[in-house]
Amino acid sequence: MPTSPLMPQRRKLLGGAMLSLGGLLALANTATPASAQGRRMSHAAQDAELLNAAIALEHEGIAAYQIAAESGLLAPPVLQVGIRFQGHHNQHRDELIAGVRRLGGTPVAAQTNAEYATAIGAASLRTQADVLQLALRLERGATNAYLGLVPPLHNADMENLVARLAADEAYHVAVLANALQQEIPVAGMMFG
Amino acid sequence: MSWTQLSLTKAAMIACLFAFAGGSAQAQTATASAVGDAARGAALYERRCTSCHALDVNRIGPLHRGVVGRRAGAVPGFNYSPALARSGLVWTEANLNRWLSGPPRLVPGTRMGLSVPVPAERADIIAYLRAQGAAPR
Secondary structure, eight states: OOOOTTHHHHHHHHHHHHHHHHHHHHHTTOSOOHHHHHOOOOHHHHHHHHHHHHHHHHHHHHHHHHHHHTSSOSOHHHHHHHHHHHHHHHHHHHHHHHHHHHTTOOOOOOOOHHHHHHHHTGGGOOSHHHHHHHHHHHHHHHHHHHHHHTTTOOOHHHHHHHHHHHHHHHHHHHHHHHHTTOOOOSSSOOOO | OOHHHHHHHHHHHHHHHHHHHHHHHHHHHHHHHHTOOHHHHHHHHHHHTTTTOOSSSOSSSOOOTTOTTOBTTOSTTOOOOHHHHTSOOBOOHHHHHHHHTOHHHHSTTOSOOOOOOOHHHHHHHHHHHHHTOOOOO
């Protein structure tokens, strides 16, 4: 095939145009970051990182129930429910840790209860109702977080795991909302 | 200048115009996030973000007050994923919009998976975050 003498000029001109686009994107600070350009992360490694956020969430939930149990604010029957729920969260944490390890990742460690107390605003708790409201807020948040984790996961077993965890958290929400005598929501699609 | 060279010059100019149009589209994305409703964003923030974040304290994710304009990975005391810590991103409104549309797509290796698929909702959340002002020193 004959080579066109114009080809070098064409390349040069088009190259100039591409540079203009790159320059504009850089000026807008919307260029793809170096982390995204240079590396392709395996699906397993990405899933492990996402599940690590879920483990962190469970660490926080376990600590929250411990802080509540030690607060002296809960009547014995309510305390028993809290301990039962904390047991569920221990199981969630262990399932997630096993999942992260199966994916080749390293599970995140828990922080101290004092750090969690600051994070959840435990100092402002004055009554049993305050504790229940906090638990409801955290459980509702966990439900939404797990539902939000399903789409980005790649591993079907892990998708199934977080969907089951979302269901457990929704159960906790229902019990806590009932304990607080909240009205049953009129509209459906309560989460997500 | 020959006719062929002139045509190629025109083609290059057209290509540059397309390039500018691309830049304009990016700018529109940023503008879209700038016209969000902070009041609607407050409710969306409560529902979508407070699972893991708070305005003034690090939780599962870093504190959010002052996030607009902040360099990614810069909140003291928060243990970032290595991917986000070295991303080099600045949280402009345009980058927040891209982030919220799919965090792992923008920064592979991030621990944040939750996204906000609806553009108007992203704009509202970003407007709310912008309205919260700077982090206390």
